[in-house]
Amino acid sequence: METALCRLTGVRHPVVQTGMGWVAGPRLVAATAEAGGLGILGAATMRLEELAAAIREVRERTEAPFGVNLRADAPDAGQRVDLLIREGVRVASFALSPGERLIGRLKDAGIVVIPSVGAVRHAEKVRAQGADAVLVQGAEGGGHTGAVATTVLLPQVVDAVDIPVIAAGGFFDGRGLAAALCFGAAGIGMGTRFLLTSDSAVPEEVKRRYLAADARDAVVTARIDGLPHRMLRSALTERAESTGLPRRLPGAVRRAAAYRAMSGASWRELVADGLAMRRARRLPWDAVLLAANTPMLIRAALVGGDAEAGVLPAGQAVGAIERLPSCAELITGIVEDAARVLGSAPGAANPRS
Known part of the structure; x- marks a missing residue:
């Protein structure tokens, strides 16, 4: 099932494993790449030297192409591009528009640039800046998300830009891939579905928590870091919803200090990071302080295994997932099912892919 995404990136199948922080490490990325999909390292939570080591480890595990997710507003974004x-x-x-300069440097080096967007105007912006493709996430997706459903947003973006579009938000099986191709997408991106594989390094007890969840358990709250964020309902989300900002800020500052110590960053670098985030996302200062919550809270759950005290990012697709296949089983099954659905569809669809 070759599409424009496959031809652009060199992968065999139009399935993308998104760059989830603390989740998309070398093991998961390499397993995805070996299975023919596009695995993307979640580098936003890695120090520069950790990212270099992770890239080397992926290379040791596979010769297949893979990607790296970067924060465009990170103070060391230029070094990471290097x-x-x-x-x-x-x-x-x-996750944000990288701008013409970074896109130009990457493309001059032969690297394919794929920003993620949540609105038509953002897709048009990155296309004008030179992006090679775009991943569009609808409201069903996990993590930071928008308010428009994939089934409404996706066709609008496909109509608005002339580059390959990857659909994300709510996908978990071959029927979803078939539907995305019929909408005109060149492939699908999945986070929650890849988190829930046997190749994911997320603790098994946390995976069981995900498997037991219903779609309605994947709630959206802005009380954790100041931005709409879809995650599993937990004791943490309940406390956040019932606690005012003044009581939440001290905890945010403590976790920012913990993240600074873990990352090896200086306070000056941390402040510069906050300033860059404020400019890029147009956040008020209280939201910037709350945003310092996110890395440590997600790490507490997805690395430390504390599902009640940490954040569990989750798309609504979590309610349809019941097992933990390997990446090879998952991707093979999705592609075969999609081919079967498309082949049996009345008046067989001819997706613009």
């Missing part, structure tokens, strides 16, 4: 260029990484993805 690293990707030196290492010859195939794809660079971004």
Whole structure:
């Protein structure tokens, strides 16, 4: 099932494992790549030297192409781009617009640039800046998300830009891939579905918590870090919803200090990071302080295994997932099912892919 995404990135199947912080490490990325999908390292939570080591480890595990997700507003974004260029990484993805300068540097080095967007105007913006493709996430998706459903947003973006579009938000099986192709997408991106594989390093007890969840348990709250964030309902989300900002800020500052110590950053670097985030996302200062919560709270759950005290990012697809296949089983099954659905559809669809 070759699409424009496959031809652009060199992968065999139009299935993308998104760059989830603390989750998308070398093991998961390499397993995805070996299975023919596009695995993307979640580099936003890695120090520069950790990212370099992670890229080397993926290379030791597979010769297939893979990508790295970067924060465009990170103070060391330029150094990270330099690293990707030196290492010859195939794809660079971004959660925010990377701007013409970074896109130009990456493309001059032969690296495919795929920003993620949540609105039509953002897709048009990154296309004008030179992006090679775009990943569009609808409201069903986990983590930071928008308010428009994938089934409404996706066709609008497909109509608005002339580059390959990857659909994300609510996908978990072959029927979803078939539907996305019929909408005109060139593939699908999945986070929660890849988190719930046997190749994911997330603790088993946390995976069981996800498997037991209903779609309605994947709630959206802005009380954790100041931005709409879809995650599993927990004791933490209940406390956040019932606690005012003044009582939440001291905890946010403590966790920011913990993240600074863990990352090796200086307070000056942390402040510079906050300033960059404030400019890029147009956040008020209280939201910037709360945003310092996110890395440590997600780490507490997805690395430390504390499902009640940490954040469990989750898309609504969590309610449809019941087992933990390997990445190879997952991708093979999705592609085969999608081919079967498309082949049996009345008047067989001819997706623009």
